[in-house]
Amino acid sequence: MLPIAIILTLFAAAxxxxxxxxxxxxxxxxxxxxxxxxxxxLVMMHAAAAEPISVILGAEPWNFYVLVTPLDAFMAALxxxxxxxxxxxxxxxxxxxxxxxxxxxxxALMCALVATxxxxxxxxxxxxxxxxxxxxxxxAAGLVIIKNKPENLKAGLKYLSLSILxxxxxxxxxxxxxxxxxxxxxxxxxxxxxxxxAGNEDSVRNALIFITVGTALxxxxxxxxxxxxxxxxxxxxxxxxxxxxxxxxxYIFLYIKILHKAIxxxxxxxxxxxxxxxxxxxITGATAMIAGSVMALLQTDIKRLIAYSSVSQIGYIFxxxxxxxxxxxxxxxxxxxxxxxxxxxxxxxxxxxxEQTHNRDIEKMSGLWARMRVTMALFTTGALSMIGIPLFxxxxxxxxxxxxxxxxxxxxxxxxLAFSALLNGSxxxxxxxxxxxxxxxxxxxxADQSAPERPLKELAPVICxxxxxxxxxxxxxxxxxxxxxxISSIW
Amino acid sequence: MGLIxxxxxxxxxxxxxxxxxxxxxxxxxxxxxxGLNIMDSAIFLYLATTGYITxxxxxxxxxxxxxxxxxxxxxPSALVMTGIVVAVSITAFALALSLKLYEHYxxxxxDKIALMSRGGDV
Numbered sequence: 001m002l003p004i005a006i007i008l009t010l011f012a013a014a015x016x017x018x019x020x021x022x023x024x025x026x027x028x029x030x031x032x033x034x035x036x037x038x039x040x041x042l043v044m045m046h047a048a049a050a051e052p053i054s055v056i057l058g059a060e061p062w063n064f065y066v067l068v069t070p071l072d073a074f075m076a077a078l079x080x081x082x083x084x085x086x087x088x089x090x091x092x093x094x095x096x097x098x099x100x101x102x103x104x105x106x107x108a109l110m111c112a113l114v115a116t117x118x119x120x121x122x123x124x125x126x127x128x129x130x131x132x133x134x135x136x137x138x139x140a141a142g143l144v145i146i147k148n149k150p151e152n153l154k155a156g157l158k159y160l161s162l163s164i165l166x167x168x169x170x171x172x173x174x175x176x177x178x179x180x181x182x183x184x185x186x187x188x189x190x191x192x193x194x195x196x197x198a199g200n201e202d203s204v205r206n207a208l209i210f211i212t213v214g215t216a217l218x219x220x221x222x223x224x225x226x227x228x229x230x231x232x233x234x235x236x237x238x239x240x241x242x243x244x245x246x247x248x249x250x251y252i253f254l255y256i257k258i259l260h261k262a263i264x265x266x267x268x269x270x271x272x273x274x275x276x277x278x279x280x281x282x283i284t285g286a287t288a289m290i291a292g293s294v295m296a297l298l299q300t301d302i303k304r305l306i307a308y309s310s311v312s313q314i315g316y317i318f319x320x321x322x323x324x325x326x327x328x329x330x331x332x333x334x335x336x337x338x339x340x341x342x343x344x345x346x347x348x349x350x351x352x353x354x355e356q357t358h359n360r361d362i363e364k365m366s367g368l369w370a371r372m373r374v375t376m377a378l379f380t381t382g383a384l385s386m387i388g389i390p391l392f393x394x395x396x397x398x399x400x401x402x403x404x405x406x407x408x409x410x411x412x413x414x415x416x417l418a419f420s421a422l423l424n425g426s427x428x429x430x431x432x433x434x435x436x437x438x439x440x441x442x443x444x445x446x447a448d449q450s451a452p453e454r455p456l457k458e459l460a461p462v463i464c465x466x467x468x469x470x471x472x473x474x475x476x477x478x479x480x481x482x483x484x485x486x487i488s489s490i491w
Numbered sequence: 492m493g494l495i496x497x498x499x500x501x502x503x504x505x506x507x508x509x510x511x512x513x514x515x516x517x518x519x520x521x522x523x524x525x526g527l528n529i530m531d532s533a534i535f536l537y538l539a540t541t542g543y544i545t546x547x548x549x550x551x552x553x554x555x556x557x558x559x560x561x562x563x564x565x566x567p568s569a570l571v572m573t574g575i576v577v578a579v580s581i582t583a584f585a586l587a588l589s590l591k592l593y594e595h596y597x598x599x600x601x602d603k604i605a606l607m608s609r610g611g612d613v
Contacts, residue, residue: 127570134577138584145588150595151608157588161514161527164581168534171574175538175567184566 002044003066003122004055006037006076010115017108023100027091030107034084034114041077041118048073049485054124065125065185071333071486075121075253079246082340083114085461086245089348090238092458096355097236098146106146113139113242117250121257125185126174129254133170137163137218140247143239144231155230162217162227166251169214176207177262189262197267204263205273212277215255219248221318222288225311229295232307237351240303241344244310249336252317256329259321260490269324282322286416288315293423301360302350305427306343309386312420313339316397319413320404326491327404331397333483334476338385338397341468346382348462349375352454362431366438372453374463376435381466383428385473388421393473499540506533520589520599524582531578535571542567 013033017026047053048068057064068076087110098106116136123129137160145156178184180200181192197204213224220228232240259268259278268274292312299305313335320332352375353368354360369376385392398421405413456463472479506529513526542564550562589599596604 127573131573131577134581138580141584148591150592150604153588153591153595154604154608157520157585157592160581160585160588161523164527165511165514165530168530172534172537175534175541175570179541 001055002040002047002053003068003076003118006040006044006080007115007119007122009033009037009040010080010111010118014108014111014115017104017111021104023103026104026107030087030111031084031091033111034080034087037114037118038077038080038084041073041080044068045070045073045077045482049482052489063125063185064128066122067124067185067187068122069486069489070482071253071256071490072121074333074482074486075249075336076118078337078340079114079117079121079250082245082344082465083110083242085465086110086238086242086344086348088461089241089344089458090236092455093348093351093355094236094238099148102146102148106143109139109142109146110238110242113143113247117246120250121253124187126178127184130167130171130174133167133218133251133254134164136247136250137167140243143243144235146239147234147236149234151230152234155227155234159227159231162224166214166217169210169217170254171214173207173210173214173258176203176210180204180207186257186262190264193263193267201271201273204267205271205277208259208263208274208277211255211258212281215251216281216284216318218251219255220311220314221284222291222311222315225288225292225314228311229304229307232310232347233301233303237303237348237355240307240351241347244307244347245340245344248310248314249340252314252321252332252336256321256332257490260329265324265491275324278322278324280322282319282324282410282413285315285318285320285322286413288312289319289416289420290423291315293420293427297423297427299427300362302354302362302365302431303347303360305362305431306346306350309346309424309427310339310343312424313343313386316401316420320401323404323408323410325404325408326487327400327407329487329491330480330483331400331404333487334400334480335397337472337479337483338393338469341465341472342382342385342394345378345462345465345469346386348465349379349382352459352462353379356452356454362434365431366434368435374453374456374459376432378459378462378466379435380432381469383432385469387425387428391470391473393469393476396473396476500537503533503537503540506530506536509533518601520592520601521586523601524585524589527585528578528582531574531581535574535578538567538574539571 010033013029016029048070053068055066094106113136116132116139119132120129120136141156141160144159145152177189180203181189181196183189183192217224232244235243289312292308292315296305296308299308317332317335320328385394388394388398401417402414510526510530510533514523517523517526544563547563550565592604593599596607
């Protein structure tokens, strides 16, 4: 019952936030619920490694079905863990962005969002998964529009409509799979496809095309990323952190589950059309790595720059999935972790800079190091990890991507990987250098404001996340072996 | 031949196309939302027809007939019900957002809104 307990804890916290509207109470409830859910998911990780946890109510195909394999437990722990730090960070940061009457709604949406994301990864029945995917789209759109500025409403509407379009595509794919297999659960579809495939290849291909387009739209794979920069750059900083760090990953993980648990590697890699689709995903991912970075280079708004950098990082993950090898999938999973830990650090520290200096233009950020050391140090940690400097987590994931590329023998991707790292450096490093070596422009109207450092108390969660980047880079052994156990259990 | 025997599915696909194009190409927000609804209806039509078996009744047990040959497949209909609930909430949410945008900008034209917000503040 562990997975149900995690989801119910978070949903209960969401309801409690709406009941107790007082300011400190909602923060405490949200943080405590996330902490409890995180502890429960760590226990679940331990339990799932020994034996998959399953909860079934009702008969196939119309039932309530949870099955937690090690990878699902890993994702749930990632969502609740990073969610805990982001909710903790929003306790100090969100007050400046949104009005006080909206605070309970904000924390309720935060809890509900993490609950639905955990649900997307642990549920086995596609009807349950589809409902939670829709619910998570609502909660995510709610976190974008919570600021109640016109540009937020615009971005939120765009996000909502494209995200729903993506879910419709996924639903269509699931329906086609249901017609072939008469099953709605992932294991049921797998069991039925293994002896039911002959004569139905075309339908499986169509289903996979629908699901691929739907997931690409929902997780912002280039060229379907058009909603992402608006939504992520206008949202308040903690919302952007959770949208970019966690929400995108849930749909990518759903895609991995459909590929490797529902259809299965043996069918996927032996059918030439299915493996072509997978190859197309890899090439699109490689294009996204370059295109996202090039678009980021053109930005002057710091939050838009980080948002475009997400487009490029999502490209890495899809490239890893598209390789169709175990090592490629491992690289994708590891990068999901690396990006989920790194991107919130960047968004939260950038949000901090924007809020203290009232400036979003990177050209005007010279000399910030002198006044905001801790914030800039955090931003630098995130930036170095994104570029892939050794000692930071981004390096580990780039290393396994390189290993995966060599393993799958698409050597040209090594060039793309190196070029993309170079591009990452060329838009993150100028910000860091300008902050450290640039002279503070005294004629700027900003000079009047003292732009003080944020209190350490408020930065503490970001510091924890930033130290996780380094800890996971140096001691990646346990995580690596856990992901490998997970992959071997579904491959 | 395929079109005649599968005209429900063909209609569903044509509707899906109409909805998709309306959603992407129309500038007016309300028309966009209508497009989204047409698209949803297409999926529901597709789903509901495939559960329907000619000559059978609704899966409601009357007169004690319980053998399954008398009824259509109820599962797709149940999925459609779920989908309709989601579609209604999406429409409500999107309309509420459009209303807010109209209050701010005084227009429902997406292009004009984009122009105005670009000329506006940071």
